[in-house]
Amino acid sequence: MELNLKTFIPSLDAYHMPYVSEFASFDLPSYFYSLVRQIPVNKVSTYMDLAIALGDTIAARAVGKMLSENPEPDITECFRIIHSDGSVGNYTHPLGTEEKIRRLVACGIKVEDEHVMDFEKLRFTEFKTEFPLKRIAAEQSRMSKEFVSEYPGSDSFGAVDVSYYGNDAVAAFVWREGNEIMARFARSHVTFPYIPTYLSYREGEIMKRAIGNFDGTVLVDGHGIYHPRFCGLACYIGITAGIPTIGVGKSKLKGNISGKYIMIGDRKVAMIHKGRFLSPGNRIDLLDIEKIVGHDDTVLKLTDEAHKAATHFKNTAIKKE
């Protein structure tokens, strides 16, 4: 016998459809290196210029980091990227800054006292780009609209954290079973760099693999709606996996402190509890979080267990390889 779906499912909208990210496996470094290769041989550009071409000035440090990890320095020449004040800046090479200057001079660029002469005239900014970080930020804004504040309730809690050895990451997810603490791990090489406010695209997918099909509320090492686009790591995980999540951050992002709460504009996005910033990720609100940590102070300690598990796995399994 076959079911007539049209009869039994009146509207797909009645179901919660997990949001699918378009950038879950986006290779930002490859895109970035292709931008670097656009700089003409007799020109220079700055870390900030490349960050703008990527789509957000907040990525300036990540630009430096990606250049330092350039896998093909002969094909993607990175010595043309200099500081915004015209000084040549660092060069990840055994010979350091001296080598950067030597290579610039070899291209006919004049350098005096570690500064590029006629810097503004030699500066290249006309990148052909689709501003990927702007697109990702737009996805965060769209995704934030999928946030649901109704808490389904749960008697089980888990916590997830990530530890790194270079760009090799391990995610640890821990939960309680009776008196035991259980752990599940996920490993992978990550390419997306750490960029403030884009943490989801570095850690979201590996964390979801460690969480697996856990049926409960997940504490995430990062913020939830306490985020400039109301879409931090805990939201990304909660909304793309369709599960209740709570963001647990150790440090501030932006926003104003008002008593025990953090405000972004007129929206209350987080509460301060025991030096942590707690914010809704998905399918929960601040009042639920307040009740949970007030009723059971062992729940938050799961985040410490997740941190320990991830660090231990990294030190014992990854570092030795």
Next chain:
DNA sequence: GCGACAG
């Protein structure tokens, strides 16, 4: 000159 800038 020093802090922000989630991890």
Next chain:
DNA sequence: ATCTTGTCGC
């Protein structure tokens, strides 16, 4: 988060 990457605004 590690192993050093940059800019802005006060």
